[in-house]
Amino acid sequence: MKVSIDDLHKAFESRVRLGIMSALAVNEGLDFTSLKDFLDVTDGNLATHIKKLEKESFIEVEKSFIDNKPNTTYYMTQEGKKAFEEHLNVLEEIIKSQKKKSN
Amino acid sequence: MKEEQDYIQDLAEIRSMMERSSKFLSLSGMAGIMAGIYALTGAYIAYIVFNFNPDGISYSSFDSSSLSAIIFLAISVLVLALGTAIILSWKKALKRSERAWNSTSKRMIATMAIPLAAGGIFILILLSKGLIGLIAPSTLLFYGLALYNASKFTFDDLKLLGLIQMGLGLTSAWFVEYGLLLWALGFGMVHIIYGIYMHLKYER
Numbered sequence: 509m510k511v512s513i514d515d516l517h518k519a520f521e522s523r524v525r526l527g528i529m530s531a532l533a534v535n536e537g538l539d540f541t542s543l544k545d546f547l548d549v550t551d552g553n554l555a556t557h558i559k560k561l562e563k564e565s566f567i568e569v570e571k572s573f574i575d576n577k578p579n580t581t582y583y584m585t586q587e588g589k590k591a592f593e594e595h596l597n598v599l600e601e602i603i604k605s606q607k608k609k610s611n
Numbered sequence: 612m613k614e615e616q617d618y619i620q621d622l623a624e625i626r627s628m629m630e631r632s633s634k635f636l637s638l639s640g641m642a643g644i645m646a647g648i649y650a651l652t653g654a655y656i657a658y659i660v661f662n663f664n665p666d667g668i669s670y671s672s673f674d675s676s677s678l679s680a681i682i683f684l685a686i687s688v689l690v691l692a693l694g695t696a697i698i699l700s701w702k703k704a705l706k707r708s709e710r711a712w713n714s715t716s717k718r719m720i721a722t723m724a725i726p727l728a729a730g731g732i733f734i735l736i737l738l739s740k741g742l743i744g745l746i747a748p749s750t751l752l753f754y755g756l757a758l759y760n761a762s763k764f765t766f767d768d769l770k771l772l773g774l775i776q777m778g779l780g781l782t783s784a785w786f787v788e789y790g791l792l793l794w795a796l797g798f799g800m801v802h803i804i805y806g807i808y809m810h811l812k813y814e815r
Contacts, residue, residue, distance in 0.1 A: 526621060530628035535714070538632070542714040546632045596625070599618050606615045 519564045520595050524549055524557045529592045532567060532584040539581050558582065566591055635715040635765045637707055639699035640814055643806025646692035650798035653688035654791060657681055665744035666788045703814075719764035726756040747790035751780030751797045766813070772805050
């Protein structure tokens with residue numbers, strides 16, 4: 509398989525977005541506060557990155573109320589799962605091919 | 612453009628995030644050692660001071676007036692062990708700049724709480740029916756089930772600890788006369804050995 513840097517999805521350029529996708533890949537769903545704790549970023553920063561991923565329809569949002577307080581839970585979509593897995597494969601391939609070159 | 616180093620770093624962070632967001636890794640090994648010491652002390656007091664050593668399922672020769680003291684002793688050991696585990700894990704989480712009360716620790720506690728609650732109620736039923744000899748085996752058995760369950764959301768090593776406790780619980784249900792001894796072995800010695808192992812493996 510021939511891969512190049514161009515195959516890397518632009519949405520995953522940011523470490524924060526990569527982090528959001530990694531956390532959602534192993535959890536059924538996470539709320540805003542949990543994501544914020546894991547990533548150690550500000551509210552505004554996280555919201556911006558979440559919006560970008562939502563635009564790509566890689567994640568979906570479910571709004572509900574817990575004890576009359578609004579609660580937002582984020583899930584990874586099928587599309588997001590696929591894109592994330594492809595991204596991991598491309599990363600691996602790039603590292604492998606560069607190792608070969610340096611040998 | 613990103614360098615190779617960046618991609619390696621990307622992969623490392625993906626892996627760390629997947630682990631951090633699905634497993635509670637601030638569980639303290641030191642807390643295991645302390646819990647073991649409390650359990651050994653408790654078992655010793657029960658045996659020496661209250662002469663408590665069930666020889667059969669209904670343990671008829673036992674002076675029932677000291678039963679409430681034994682129950683108080685058992686609850687004290689439980690509260691001490693839990694308190695130490697919470698404080699030490701909280702400290703460890705702080706050191707790892709993680710929150711102790713996060714979505715993974717909540718899930719871990721919830722998976723433990725359900726078998727433990729069932730066990731607790733079962734033990735109350737045994738008590739009310741006077742089946743004192745089966746209490747020590749039941750605590751081991753349900754504790755083992757809880758640990759086995761919780762291992763999905765924390766260190767995998769907890770699975771083996773759970774299996775050992777279950778094994779000891781079943782053994783002591785068969786050999787009721789060794790109940791207190793096996794209880795001290797499981798909650799005391801096994802906890803101490805496990806705590807030292809975890810401390811050396813993850814906390815140095």
